[in-house]
Amino acid sequence: xxxxTILFTSGKGGxxxxxxxxxxxxxxxxxxxxxxxxxxDMDIGLRNLDIQLGLENRIVYNIVDVVEGACKARQxxxxxxxxxxxxxxxxxxTRDKSAVSPxxxxxxxxxxxxxxxLILIDSPAGIEQGFxxxxxxxxxxxxxxxxxxxxxxxxxxxxGLLEAQNRKINCWLxxxxxxxxxxxxxxxxxxxxxxxILNIKLLGVIPEDERIIxxxxxxxxxxxxxxxxxxxxxxxxxxxxxxxxxxEVPLMVFGENENIxxxxxxxxxxxxxxx
Amino acid sequence: MGLLGWLxxxxxxxxxxxxxxxxxxxxxxxxxxxxxxxxxxxxxxxRDELLLVIAKYFEVDIGRTECTLEQDxxxxxFVANIPVKRLRGS
Numbered sequence: 040x041x042x043x044t045i046l047f048t049s050g051k052g053g054x055x056x057x058x059x060x061x062x063x064x065x066x067x068x069x070x071x072x073x074x075x076x077x078x079x080d081m082d083i084g085l086r087n088l089d090i091q092l093g094l095e096n097r098i099v100y101n102i103v104d105v106v107e108g109a110c111k112a113r114q115x116x117x118x119x120x121x122x123x124x125x126x127x128x129x130x131x132x133t134r135d136k137s138a139v140s141p142x143x144x145x146x147x148x149x150x151x152x153x154x155x156x157l158i159l160i161d162s163p164a165g166i167e168q169g170f171x172x173x174x175x176x177x178x179x180x181x182x183x184x185x186x187x188x189x190x191x192x193x194x195x196x197x198x199g200l201l202e203a204q205n206r207k208i209n210c211w212l213x214x215x216x217x218x219x220x221x222x223x224x225x226x227x228x229x230x231x232x233x234x235x236i237l238n239i240k241l242l243g244v245i246p247e248d249e250r251i252i253x254x255x256x257x258x259x260x261x262x263x264x265x266x267x268x269x270x271x272x273x274x275x276x277x278x279x280x281x282x283x284x285x286x287e288v289p290l291m292v293f294g295e296n297e298n299i300x301x302x303x304x305x306x307x308x309x310x311x312x313x314x
Numbered sequence: 315m316g317l318l319g320w321l322x323x324x325x326x327x328x329x330x331x332x333x334x335x336x337x338x339x340x341x342x343x344x345x346x347x348x349x350x351x352x353x354x355x356x357x358x359x360x361r362d363e364l365l366l367v368i369a370k371y372f373e374v375d376i377g378r379t380e381c382t383l384e385q386d387x388x389x390x391x392f393v394a395n396i397p398v399k400r401l402r403g404s
Contacts, residue, residue, distance in 0.1 A: 225329035238388045
């Protein structure tokens with residue numbers, strides 16, 4: 040069966056598209072050695088997926104070389120040493136978004152679908168050509184947004200553009216960098232607020248987690264860490280990967296250090312406030 | 315502050331979370347309109363033209379006519395409420 044293509048997009052930059060692509064990619068590959076996963080960095084001119092994955096020193100060819108016929112797709116793929124079923128097709132760093140066309144992407148993805156079960160496309164920020172190149176062959180889209188106004192607004196715009204495509208692209212929402220304590224004190228929009236505004240299916244919620252920075256420093260996506268327990272970002276990414284393969288995983292509950300009595304008491308307090 | 319005061323806490327102010335949500339909902343609504351390229355004066359023009367056509371068939375209560383754009387899930391709907399007095403003879 041030809042592989043499925045999932046697009047990661049957001050409109051706004053800096054919300055965690057590349058981090059999410061890297062972590063969900065390694066999580067998918069680590070969960071099942073029989074699933075072959077390919078990640079494509081479409082941020083031509085500003086590549087970063089390689090560095091998130093710790094594969095920056097192993098790049099020989101890139102996506103522009105492939106579409107221009109300078110090499111075969113197989114030659115440009117960088118295999119991950121930790122996960123033999125994971126590969127990266129890097130972006131070119133010296134070219135720009137116009138170096139690839141949507142038609143070339145459709146041809147390239149058709150070839151990759153024969154080699155991989157899942158193809159994850161990391162789209163660049165913005166809604167210009169790089170975005171349309173990334174959309175050209177996508178079956179599904181994961182919209183990454185933080186619970187901030189500008190990120191949600193841009194996400195809405197991107198969802199509108201995806202819905203306006205001639206093909207039906209299944210859209211999922213990932214809320215990134217949620218700060219449960221701030222939501223609890225009503226200083227940040229919560230999961231329900233963002234879902235209500237964007238009105239698309241929620242795939243998962245990633246809490247703000249300092250370990251993401253440390254893992255990126257090392258080039259080892261957090262989802263790979265052995266110590267992923269509880270309700271950190273690494274586990275949240277693993278859960279998303281499970282959901283993508285059809286496993287039902289309940290949404291993480293944050294703020295679990297509160298005991299049940301405190302929670303019930305707060306509920307009671309809230310009830311009294313309303314009445 | 316007595317026990318009741320402690321239980322009920324300080325009066326509920328509008329939180330920055332509520333404010334963000336409200337501003338965002340309004341902004342996104344306007345964004346969606348703009349994408350549909352339908353500024354308010356175009357909406358009024360649409361209402362007037364629509365009334366002309368409807369008035370051919372019905373006697374309508376123009377004063378109580380309401381035309382708005384409403385948001386339904388991810389779609390924007392054009393909703394016209396035009397009270398009809400009676401059918402016009404053909």
